[in-house]
Amino acid sequence: MVATDNEILHAQLRGFFSEKLSVEISSVDADLVQTDILDSLALVELLAYIEKEFGAEISLDDVEIEDFHSIARIAEYVDAHSRVVMV
Amino acid sequence: MEIRFAEDGDLEALIRFNRRLRAGGREEQITLRASLPGEAKYRPADFPVCRRMMIAKQGEEIRAAMLLHFHNVFIKGERRNFCWTSMPISEGIIDRRHSLAIIQLIKKASACQPFLMTIGVGTPETESFRFLVKLGWRWRSVPFLFYPVRVSRTLLGLRYFKERPKLRYGALLGAYSGAGAALGGLLSLRRRLASAVSTCQSSEEREFDDWADRIFADSLSEYTVAIRSDAATLNTTYPPDNPAFARLRVRRKGTRQDVGWIVVASKQMKDNRYFGDLKVGTLADGFGRVADAMALVAAGINYLAEAGADIIVGNFQHSAWAQACRRSGMIAGPSNYYLFVAPGGPLLRQDSCPPEEIHVARGHSDGMWSLV
Numbered sequence: 001m002v003a004t005d006n007e008i009l010h011a012q013l014r015g016f017f018s019e020k021l022s023v024e025i026s027s028v029d030a031d032l033v034q035t036d037i038l039d040s041l042a043l044v045e046l047l048a049y050i051e052k053e054f055g056a057e058i059s060l061d062d063v064e065i066e067d068f069h070s071i072a073r074i075a076e077y078v079d080a081h082s083r084v085v086m087v
Numbered sequence: 088m089e090i091r092f093a094e095d096g097d098l099e100a101l102i103r104f105n106r107r108l109r110a111g112g113r114e115e116q117i118t119l120r121a122s123l124p125g126e127a128k129y130r131p132a133d134f135p136v137c138r139r140m141m142i143a144k145q146g147e148e149i150r151a152a153m154l155l156h157f158h159n160v161f162i163k164g165e166r167r168n169f170c171w172t173s174m175p176i177s178e179g180i181i182d183r184r185h186s187l188a189i190i191q192l193i194k195k196a197s198a199c200q201p202f203l204m205t206i207g208v209g210t211p212e213t214e215s216f217r218f219l220v221k222l223g224w225r226w227r228s229v230p231f232l233f234y235p236v237r238v239s240r241t242l243l244g245l246r247y248f249k250e251r252p253k254l255r256y257g258a259l260l261g262a263y264s265g266a267g268a269a270l271g272g273l274l275s276l277r278r279r280l281a282s283a284v285s286t287c288q289s290s291e292e293r294e295f296d297d298w299a300d301r302i303f304a305d306s307l308s309e310y311t312v313a314i315r316s317d318a319a320t321l322n323t324t325y326p327p328d329n330p331a332f333a334r335l336r337v338r339r340k341g342t343r344q345d346v347g348w349i350v351v352a353s354k355q356m357k358d359n360r361y362f363g364d365l366k367v368g369t370l371a372d373g374f375g376r377v378a379d380a381m382a383l384v385a386a387g388i389n390y391l392a393e394a395g396a397d398i399i400v401g402n403f404q405h406s407a408w409a410q411a412c413r414r415s416g417m418i419a420g421p422s423n424y425y426l427f428v429a430p431g432g433p434l435l436r437q438d439s440c441p442p443e444e445i446h447v448a449r450g451h452s453d454g455m456w457s458l459v
């Protein structure tokens with residue numbers, strides 16, 4: 001079985017939450033905001049991670065919190081803004 | 088999210104913002120008066136020192152706010168614009184849906200003025216401290232010094248002693264054995280003797296004037312980094328009609344030549360998280376030749392001791408001022424006071440900008456909020 005790009009991205013983002021924030025995310029659709037996982041500290045760390053790992057240029061003027069509500073949404077955001085091509 | 092400077096029409100939204108924070112169980116509140124205390128009366132037209140509020144507004148509601156205190160700093164004599172930032176508060180602390188607002192706000196402030204600084208912030212465990220570190224701000228601890236005028240009262244009143252069992256028993260022993268009273272007497276005697284042999288004397292002034300301009304111009308070259316401290320800046324910051332501050336002008340006995348000045352303040356605390364019910368005097372700010380720092384500190388201590396302070400506190404980054412405090416009998420305590428510089432500001436490096444040659448005091452930025 002071969003993992004899709006999306007699954008790899010989800011796994012990477014899950015890894016970020018696990019390693020950096022010590023939080024295991026049960027589902028890619030779990031709401032990170034309602035569950036208080038994504039506070040401003042975590043957001044700063046997440047934005048830095050996305051910029052570094054995926055070469056995404058994040059313009060804070062355009063960003064909305066809805067883009068980070070879940071791992072699935074974050075993955076969509078990364079996919080749309082990333083300069084790194086997954087192979 | 089609309090990010091801009093607040094206007095008069097935003098007042099109601101600010102009140103609602105504070106109300107939501109309170110309802111969410113938080114003590115943090117944004118001030119409703121953005122301008123500096125003396126700005127309306129004492130700030131000359133087009134003067135660069137002023138304070139404005141930047142807000143992040145979503146529809147009709149403010150989601151984050153912070154103060155930007157536009158100022159000048161002299162680095163090796165060269166004037167640079169910078170901003171003190173204070174009170175960054177976000178509704179994200181009670182509702183994570185707004186967590187992004189504070190990040191957008193600070194980024195916008197950085198775009199407006201890349202050289203941002205702040206002092207205070209809180210202990211390294213606090214959200215605000217960790218937040219700035221994550222944003223890449225560099226930081227240094229600013230030494231904290233204290234002087235127990237009424238030693239027994241200080242030993243019994245300081246929360247720091249009360250909350251640490253071993254220190255608590257030591258403090259009780261010191262207070263009730265008579266050792267505290269004896270030490271207080273010795274410190275008082277030392278103050279009187281030092282005052283008698285000093286070559287300087289101080290006078291309380293109603294406002295800063297030409298003499299403060301001369302002191303600033305004459306002494307600036309002795310500081311690697313100094314915040315603008317001429318008369319207009321000082322009257323804007325410590326306005327003459329504010330009785331909370333005392334402005335002490337220090338001159339040589341005999342020649343009456345100006346040596347420098349020091350601003351002090353005192354406040355009777357009530358159930359304060361650090362000082363309990365003590366009357367706390369603060370050495371807020373000061374400037375003069377580095378060699379005369381001790382005369383300035385002594386003038387401040389004497390004034391506050393006479394005014395009935397139980398304890399006198401001060402935070403000074405510059406080594407000459409910190410040393411002057413210690414030589415005047417102040418004791419170095421654990422500091423939870425930090426100087427932060429944004430990535431757009433200069434590196435606080437030993438070879439280019441040594442932290443111990445930066446003259447930063449409690450009165451700069453928002454260090455006096457809880458002490459006056």
